[in-house]
Amino acid sequence: MHNVQQTEENIILANWTVRGILRVPWQARIFFNGYSTYKLNQDGLIYEHIDTWDRKPTEILKQFFHKG
Numbered sequence: 001m002h003n004v005q006q007t008e009e010n011i012i013l014a015n016w017t018v019r020g021i022l023r024v025p026w027q028a029r030i031f032f033n034g035y036s037t038y039k040l041n042q043d044g045l046i047y048e049h050i051d052t053w054d055r056k057p058t059e060i061l062k063q064f065f066h067k068g
Contacts, residue, residue, distance in 0.1 A: 012038040022064060030063045 002015040014036045022028045032053055039048040053060065 010040045012040065014038070024064070028064050030060070032060050032063075 002017065004012065004014045006012050015033075016035065017031070017033050019031045020029070022030055032055060034051055034053040037048075037050045037052070038046045041047045
């Protein structure tokens, strides 16, 4: 998590990075950035959570099949 901010009265944005080594026999490395949008109801509770990635899911999945 890099940054969390309330951009509007009912919206919170959280910027993050996913980085790691997957638990597969070839120990594939994965890396991508994104942000989460949380929408709040009148009571301040989250009613919607949307993740947005910095590239297409197919590009991220390709990382599963490359060594190192």
